[in-house]
Amino acid sequence: MTMSYQKRSKDQLAARVARDIPEGAVVNLGIGQPTLVANHIPKEREVLLHSENGLLGMGPAPAAGQEDYDLINAGKQPVTLLPGGSFFHHTDSFAMMRGGHLDICVLGAFQVSATGDLANWHTGEKDAIPAVGGAMDLAVGAKQTWVMMDLLTKQGESKIVPACTYPLTGMACVKRVYTDLCTLDCTPQGLRLVDLVEGLTHADLEKMIGLPIAH
Amino acid sequence: MINKIATSVAEALAGVPDGATVMIGGFGTAGIPNELIDGLIEQGAKDLTVVNNNAGNGDTGLAALLATGRVRKIICSFPRQADSHVFDGLYRSGRLELELVPQGNLSERIRAAGAGIGAFFTPTGFGTELARNADGNPKETREINGRQYVLEYPIYGDVALIKAECGDRWGNLTYRKTARNFGPSMAMACKQTIASVHEIVELGGLDPEAIVTPAIFVSKIVKIERQATQAGGFKKAA
Numbered sequence: 001m002t003m004s005y006q007k008r009s010k011d012q013l014a015a016r017v018a019r020d021i022p023e024g025a026v027v028n029l030g031i032g033q034p035t036l037v038a039n040h041i042p043k044e045r046e047v048l049l050h051s052e053n054g055l056l057g058m059g060p061a062p063a064a065g066q067e068d069y070d071l072i073n074a075g076k077q078p079v080t081l082l083p084g085g086s087f088f089h090h091t092d093s094f095a096m097m098r099g100g101h102l103d104i105c106v107l108g109a110f111q112v113s114a115t116g117d118l119a120n121w122h123t124g125e126k127d128a129i130p131a132v133g134g135a136m137d138l139a140v141g142a143k144q145t146w147v148m149m150d151l152l153t154k155q156g157e158s159k160i161v162p163a164c165t166y167p168l169t170g171m172a173c174v175k176r177v178y179t180d181l182c183t184l185d186c187t188p189q190g191l192r193l194v195d196l197v198e199g200l201t202h203a204d205l206e207k208m209i210g211l212p213i214a215h
Numbered sequence: 216m217i218n219k220i221a222t223s224v225a226e227a228l229a230g231v232p233d234g235a236t237v238m239i240g241g242f243g244t245a246g247i248p249n250e251l252i253d254g255l256i257e258q259g260a261k262d263l264t265v266v267n268n269n270a271g272n273g274d275t276g277l278a279a280l281l282a283t284g285r286v287r288k289i290i291c292s293f294p295r296q297a298d299s300h301v302f303d304g305l306y307r308s309g310r311l312e313l314e315l316v317p318q319g320n321l322s323e324r325i326r327a328a329g330a331g332i333g334a335f336f337t338p339t340g341f342g343t344e345l346a347r348n349a350d351g352n353p354k355e356t357r358e359i360n361g362r363q364y365v366l367e368y369p370i371y372g373d374v375a376l377i378k379a380e381c382g383d384r385w386g387n388l389t390y391r392k393t394a395r396n397f398g399p400s401m402a403m404a405c406k407q408t409i410a411s412v413h414e415i416v417e418l419g420g421l422d423p424e425a426i427v428t429p430a431i432f433v434s435k436i437v438k439i440e441r442q443a444t445q446a447g448g449f450k451k452a453a
């Protein structure tokens with residue numbers, strides 16, 4: 001079997017995620033790769049970005065020299081506030097998540113199980129210092145939790161797995177996984193195909209992941 | 216006359232006892248009451264439990280407090296940073312106890328203490344390693360309306376050290392941008408709340424519709440000259 005397919009670049013993947021974010025949605029973009037999604041939301045589509053340290057209506061990074069270190073995002077990077085944006089304290093901010101008020105959150109992951117368990121906070125190594133931040137709150141709080149990641153590890157192993165071997169962030173909380181090779185839904189019955197990159201077949205993908213994928 | 220204005224950091228912190236649980240506000244660069252932390256180091260209270268989102272960066276502020284060896288335990292959500300070497304060393308050598316709490320549970324447990332809530336069920340952390348007590352036994356869980364929840368208890372504090380923007384002699388506070396973060400909840404959860412402010416106004420000088428932390432939650436305020444909050448201390452992990 002020879003596979004000839006083109007992976008989605010990081011920007012193409014971010015654009016693919018952005019395509020599914022509807023007008024009017026309230027969205028939290030996780031630290032790292034998910035942050036890129038903001039660059040691909042069309043200007044005419046109004047989306048409210050939430051940051052868990054206490055702002056809604058987050059704007060892009062400020063121009064050089066305009067940074068205000070009292071105005072930062074969850075990744076501790078300086079940001080701006082759009083007209084209409086608001087500040088609030090941490091407990092209210094996490095109530096927005098846990099209370100189901102956020103429409104979508106987009107997170108990175110180490111592993112996702114076919115039924116939507118998420119592992120993204122800790123590799124479980126014995127001497128690693130654990131740090132969780134808001135990952136667990138985000139994973140279970142938003143109406144929809146999406147994951148964005150490369151499908152395979154550097155060693156070529158699928159990060160979509162029958163059951164997570166890394167410590168869990170949340171159980172059955174991921175609805176959809178966007179990867180450089182495919183988009184899949186996680187359901188109680190397992191994986192369902194949304195799309196895949198050109199040149200890759202459904203059978204190729206099942207072989208890579210090692211799990212059945214419903215159409 | 217009610218006057219909660221302290222004339223110096225040392226005066227504001229004079230009553231912090233050994234063994235106290237000290238909540239310290241701040242997230243990232245925003246809202247860290249650095250001058251109050253420095254004051255606490257000077258004041259010398261020991262055997263402390265510190266509650267903060269992080270566990271110090273670089274060698275100043277909270278990291279400097281940890282380096283004194285006067286902190287027994289830290290309760291936080293994200294201790295690991297590119298430059299959290301002071302914490303890392305103390306933790307790895309067993310000289311500092313860590314209670315790791317998901318950020319929203321941390322904030323809600325603090326709020327619950329201030330709001331008189333005995334305990335609460337939260338979905339966050341269910342089915343994870345953090346749904347265990349320090350002794351390794353699972354925390355109490357319950358299914359409510361088809362969803363699984365973990366029982367979490369309040370975190371009560373003796374002293375809150377927070378950074379606000381503007382205050383008055385009654386102790387009403389406003390904040391600046393994302394520097395608000397844990398301040399309002401910590402102010403509710405502690406027997407004593409000490410706030411640094413950059414400006415003190417006459418009573419009536421704060422718009423009552425805009426006061427974020429009402430005077431009832433504040434014990435003392437102390438004026439600190441404004442310095443632009445700096446970027447330092449939060450190097451990006453490689």
